[in-house]
Amino acid sequence: MHHLPFTFEIALPAGVPTEYDNHITRSLSSMRGQYADQQAYDAQLAQEDVLLYEVYEICCPESSGELLNGISIVHPGAVGDEYFMTKGHFHAVLETAEVYYCLAGEGYMVMETPEGESSVAELRPGKVLYVPPRWAHRSVNTGAAADLITFFVYPGHAGHDYGSIEKQGFRKLVVARDNRPVIVDNPRWTPPEER
Numbered sequence: 001m002h003h004l005p006f007t008f009e010i011a012l013p014a015g016v017p018t019e020y021d022n023h024i025t026r027s028l029s030s031m032r033g034q035y036a037d038q039q040a041y042d043a044q045l046a047q048e049d050v051l052l053y054e055v056y057e058i059c060c061p062e063s064s065g066e067l068l069n070g071i072s073i074v075h076p077g078a079v080g081d082e083y084f085m086t087k088g089h090f091h092a093v094l095e096t097a098e099v100y101y102c103l104a105g106e107g108y109m110v111m112e113t114p115e116g117e118s119s120v121a122e123l124r125p126g127k128v129l130y131v132p133p134r135w136a137h138r139s140v141n142t143g144a145a146a147d148l149i150t151f152f153v154y155p156g157h158a159g160h161d162y163g164s165i166e167k168q169g170f171r172k173l174v175v176a177r178d179n180r181p182v183i184v185d186n187p188r189w190t191p192p193e194e195r
């Protein structure tokens with residue numbers, strides 16, 4: 001926890017900040033049910049519980065005046081034809097926004113509201129993305145070999161709601177077709193009024 005002004009650096013290409021409080025790792029086994037191709041998921045997990053993404057958190061008190069920030073690193077790869085991605089979440093306090101700044105790599109931020117409105121934004125070095133309040137968000141690495149590295153900032157009291165997304169995933173999927181990323185409808189997704 002920091003009570004005094006502080007600085008840190010994000011050294012590329014690794015993207016690991018020189019100061020951080022938490023290092024969170026998520027591997028394939030933590031994403032059960034999240035990839036559309038369940039067979040490909042099972043086959044891949046049987047081979048190796050590969051590391052999908054890492055988050056370095058710079059912590060501060062979880063109150064509304066604070067800004068939690070850190071680095072997200074999504075590694076390259078795919079399950080079936082669906083690129084490696086983060087779990088994705090709403091903020092527990094829905095009316096809170098987030099800013100992402102892409103430092104390296106290429107990919108997309110897949111977003112949606114509780115009402116089912118959907119948006120997909122491209123991420124590449126230098127891009128700043130503003131995720132407004134109420135929009136769930138998931139980053140997807142579409143690079144062939146490089147990490148997708150983003151810096152994020154969001155309100156200290158926002159919290160995370162992973163459960164809503166876990167039920168059926170996002171409305172849109174990012175998949176490889178002829179080695180190029182395409183955005184397609186998620187066949188498991190149903191509109192909020194039909195749930």
Ligand SMILES: [Fe+2]
Nearest residue numbers: 091098137154
């Ligand atoms: Fe967030």
